[in-house]
Amino acid sequence: MSILVGRDTRLVVQGITGREGGFHAQASLEYGTNVVAGVTPGKGGQRALDGAVPVFDTVAEAVRETGANTSLIFVPAAGAPDAVMEAAESGIASIFCITEGIPALDMIAAVDVVRARGARLIGPNCPGATSPGRAKVGIIPGSIHLEGRVGVVSRSGTLTYEAVQAMTDAGVGQSTCVGIGGDPIIGTTFLDVLQLFAADDETDAIVLIGEIGGAAEETAAAWAGEHLADVPKVAFIAGRTAPEGKRMGHAGAIISGGAGTAASKVDALEAAGFRVAGSPTELPGLLRDAGYRG
Amino acid sequence: MKLQEADAKSLLVAQGLPVPVWEVAHTAPEARAAAERFLADGADKVVIKAQVLIGGRGKAGGVKLAASGAEAEAVAGQILGMDIKGMTVRKVLVGPAADIVKEFYLAAVLDRAERGILLMGSAEGGVEIERVAETNPEAIVRLHAHPLLGLQDFAARELAFAMGLGAHLKAAVAIAKGLVTTMKAYDADLVEINPLAIVRETGPDGTTVERLVCLDAKITLDDSALARHPGLEDLRDPDEEAPEDKEAREAGLTFIKLDGTIGCMVNGAGLAMATMDLVKRAGGRPANFLDIGGGARADKVAAAMQLILADPKVNAILVNIFGGITRGDEVAQGLIEARAQQTRDVPMVVRIVGTNATEAAALLEEARFQTAGSLDEAAAKAVEASRAAGTAGAVA
Numbered sequence: 001m002s003i004l005v006g007r008d009t010r011l012v013v014q015g016i017t018g019r020e021g022g023f024h025a026q027a028s029l030e031y032g033t034n035v036v037a038g039v040t041p042g043k044g045g046q047r048a049l050d051g052a053v054p055v056f057d058t059v060a061e062a063v064r065e066t067g068a069n070t071s072l073i074f075v076p077a078a079g080a081p082d083a084v085m086e087a088a089e090s091g092i093a094s095i096f097c098i099t100e101g102i103p104a105l106d107m108i109a110a111v112d113v114v115r116a117r118g119a120r121l122i123g124p125n126c127p128g129a130t131s132p133g134r135a136k137v138g139i140i141p142g143s144i145h146l147e148g149r150v151g152v153v154s155r156s157g158t159l160t161y162e163a164v165q166a167m168t169d170a171g172v173g174q175s176t177c178v179g180i181g182g183d184p185i186i187g188t189t190f191l192d193v194l195q196l197f198a199a200d201d202e203t204d205a206i207v208l209i210g211e212i213g214g215a216a217e218e219t220a221a222a223w224a225g226e227h228l229a230d231v232p233k234v235a236f237i238a239g240r241t242a243p244e245g246k247r248m249g250h251a252g253a254i255i256s257g258g259a260g261t262a263a264s265k266v267d268a269l270e271a272a273g274f275r276v277a278g279s280p281t282e283l284p285g286l287l288r289d290a291g292y293r294g
Numbered sequence: 295m296k297l298q299e300a301d302a303k304s305l306l307v308a309q310g311l312p313v314p315v316w317e318v319a320h321t322a323p324e325a326r327a328a329a330e331r332f333l334a335d336g337a338d339k340v341v342i343k344a345q346v347l348i349g350g351r352g353k354a355g356g357v358k359l360a361a362s363g364a365e366a367e368a369v370a371g372q373i374l375g376m377d378i379k380g381m382t383v384r385k386v387l388v389g390p391a392a393d394i395v396k397e398f399y400l401a402a403v404l405d406r407a408e409r410g411i412l413l414m415g416s417a418e419g420g421v422e423i424e425r426v427a428e429t430n431p432e433a434i435v436r437l438h439a440h441p442l443l444g445l446q447d448f449a450a451r452e453l454a455f456a457m458g459l460g461a462h463l464k465a466a467v468a469i470a471k472g473l474v475t476t477m478k479a480y481d482a483d484l485v486e487i488n489p490l491a492i493v494r495e496t497g498p499d500g501t502t503v504e505r506l507v508c509l510d511a512k513i514t515l516d517d518s519a520l521a522r523h524p525g526l527e528d529l530r531d532p533d534e535e536a537p538e539d540k541e542a543r544e545a546g547l548t549f550i551k552l553d554g555t556i557g558c559m560v561n562g563a564g565l566a567m568a569t570m571d572l573v574k575r576a577g578g579r580p581a582n583f584l585d586i587g588g589g590a591r592a593d594k595v596a597a598a599m600q601l602i603l604a605d606p607k608v609n610a611i612l613v614n615i616f617g618g619i620t621r622g623d624e625v626a627q628g629l630i631e632a633r634a635q636q637t638r639d640v641p642m643v644v645r646i647v648g649t650n651a652t653e654a655a656a657l658l659e660e661a662r663f664q665t666a667g668s669l670d671e672a673a674a675k676a677v678e679a680s681r682a683a684g685t686a687g688a689v690a
Contacts (some may be wrong), residue, residue, distance in 0.1 A: 156564025
C-alpha cells in the first residue's frame with residue numbers, strides 16, 4: 001500500500017511552467033509518477049514537460065478533465081496559501097506544498113480551509129513524499145531510495161536525504177518517506193504520519209527525524225509508545241548544539257523559554273521505546289538492533 | 295525580528311490600544327529633558343527603562359525610578375552603556391511612573407500544535423510567564439482565536455472574566471481583541487503585554503480613576519512576512535545586529551555565529567544542525583551554523599566562505615553538501631574560486647554527495663581538496679585538522 005503517494009496517485013502540479021515546478025515535475029514523471037496535469041493561470045491549453053502533460057488555468061478544471069487527486073505546489077510564497085485553498089476547494093485529497101517563506105498567519109487560514117474540506121496538506125516548506133518504486137511527489141532525489149518496508153518521516157529536506165541514503169546503502173528499503181516541513185504552521189504533523197504508517201500493512205518499522213523547536217516530536221512519541229509498542233522505532237534529532245533563542249534556518253527550529261530542546265525530544269522518544277541515533281548513519285544498525293529484519 | 299519596547303508600543307498605539315505616554319532618549323541630558331516634561335505635567339516620578347532586546351532588564355538594573363530631572367539624568371547615565379546579558383544599552387524609555395493597583399499578563403502567540411492564535415492570560419502579571427506555567431499552571435487561562443474571524447467578543451469576555459478583569463470588562467475585551475488585530479496587522483508571532491495593569495490616575499478634575507493599560511510590550515515579527523510590511527524593516531535595530539548577520543542576510547544565507555573553531559558550510563537547515571552536532575560528537579566545536587540554501591551557486595559559496603573566514607577563531611572548515619536542487623559541481627567550482635581569493639589559509643574538508651557528485655569529485659581532486667565520503671568521516675577529519683592547527687598555533 002504505502003502511504004500518501006503510490007500507484008493510484010494522479011498528480012497535478014501547480015506552478016508547472018515555472019523553473020522549479022517544471023524541473024521537479026519532470027523528475028517526478030521520470031520516476032514513474034502519474035503526472036496528469038499542470039496548472040498555471042493564463043497558460044491553460046498549453047502543454048508542459050515536452051508535451052506530455054496538459055496545462056489548465058484552474059485546479060478545478062484539471063480535476064474535472066483528468067481526475068487529479070493529488071497536488072504538488074511550487075507557487076511563490078505570496079500566492080501559495082491561495083494555491084493550497086484552491087486545491088482543497090477543487091476536491092484534491094492530498095496537497096503537497098514545497099514553497100518556503102510563507103507567512104505563518106496565512107497558513108492558519110489555509111489549514112482551516114483544508115480541514116473543512118476534509119483534505120490533507122503536507123508542508124509547506126517540505127520536500128514532499130516518495131514511495132520507492134511507485135511514485136515520487138516533490139523534490140527528494142529519486143536515486144537515494146530502495147524499495148522496502150520502513151516508513152520515514154522528517155521535518156527536514158537534505159537531512160532526510162542523508163538518513164535515507166544511509167538506509168539504502170545498508171540495504172534497508174523504505175515504504176514511504178515523508179517530509180512534513182520545517183515551518184511553525186504545517187498541515188500534517190509527525191503524529192498524523194505515524195498514524196498513517198500504523199494503518200499501513202506494508203510498513204513494518206519507523207524512522208523519525210526531528211529537530212529542535214515546538215513539541216511535535218514529544219506528542220508523536222507519546223502516541224507511538226502506546227500504539228506502536230511492538231514496532232521497531234528509531235529516531236534522530238538535529239540541533240543538540242543549537243543555542244537558545246536563535247532560529248536555526250527553519251522558521252520553526254527555535255528553542256524558546258527552555259522549551260523545544262533536543263534533550264527534551266530525545267528523552268521523550270527514548271521513553272516511548274525509540275532508539276535514538278547519534279548520527280544518521282547509525283539509523284539502519286539501530287533498526288536491526290530494534291528487531292527489524294526487512 | 296524582535297522589536298524594542300518603544301517600537302512595540304508604537305504599533306499598539308496605532309491599533310488603538312491604551313499605552314501610557316513615553317519618550318525615547320539616547321543620552322542622559324535627553325532623558326533629563328523628557329523627565330522634566332513629564333514631571334511638569336504632574337507625574338510624581340518617572341521610570342527609566344533600558345531598551346534592549348532581551349528579557350530580565352529589571353533584575354539586571356536596567357529599570358529605575360527618578361523623582362527629579364537631575365536624578366533622571368544620573369540614572370539614565372548609569373543605564374546607558376550598561377551591558378545586559380551581552381547587549382549594550384544605547385537608548386532608554388522615559389515615562390511617568392505608574393501607580394499600579396494590580397498587574398496581569400496577556401499575550402497572543404502562534405500555537406503550532408493547534409495551528410492557530412492562542413491567547414494566554416493570567417492574573418499573575420509582572421513575572422515571567424514560563425515561571426507561572428511551571429509553578430502555578432492553573433493560573434494561566436488559554437483560549438484560541440477563530441482561524442478566520444479572529445478573537446470573537448464572547449471569547450474575549452470569557453478570557454477577561456477568567457482573568458478576574460470583570461470590573462474592567464470593556465477595556466479588557468478591547469485589549470484582548472486588539473492584541474489579535476495587532477498580530478494580524480503586522481504579521482507578528484508574538485504580542486505580549488507583561489504587565490497589563492490596572493493603574494490609578496488623577497483625572498483633570500482631581501478625582502482618582504482606575505484604568506487598564508499596557509505597561510510593557512514585546513512584539514516578535516514573522517521574518518517571512520517582512521517583505522509585505524516595508525515600514526517595519528526600518529525598526530530593525532542596527533546596533534542589535536552583528537555585522538556578519540547583516541552580511542549573511544544580504545547574501546541570502548542563514549548564518550548564526552557560535553564560539554567554536556570549525557567553520558561549517560552546509561545546504562539545508564536540518565543537515566546544517568546535524569553537521570554541527572556531529573562536529574561536537576567527534577570532539578570539536580562548531581564555529582557557526584550556515585545554511586547556503588537550495589540551488590546555491592558559486593557566488594553564494596564564495597560569500598559563505600568569506601563569512602566563515604571573517605571569524606579569527608576558525609582554524610578548520612567543514613563543507614557538507616547533499617545535492618538535491620543544489621548541484622555538487624557548482625559548489626565545488628565555488629569552493630575553488632573562493633580558495634583562490636581567500637586571504638588566509640585554513641585547512642578544509644569537503645564532502646559533496648547527491649546531484650552531480652561525480653563531477654564535483656573530479657573538480658575537487660584536481661584542485662587537491664581534502665575530501666570525505668561519509669558525514670561521520672568528514673566531521674572526524676575536520677576535528678583532526680582543527681586540533682592540528684590549534685597545536686601549531688600554540689607552538690608558533
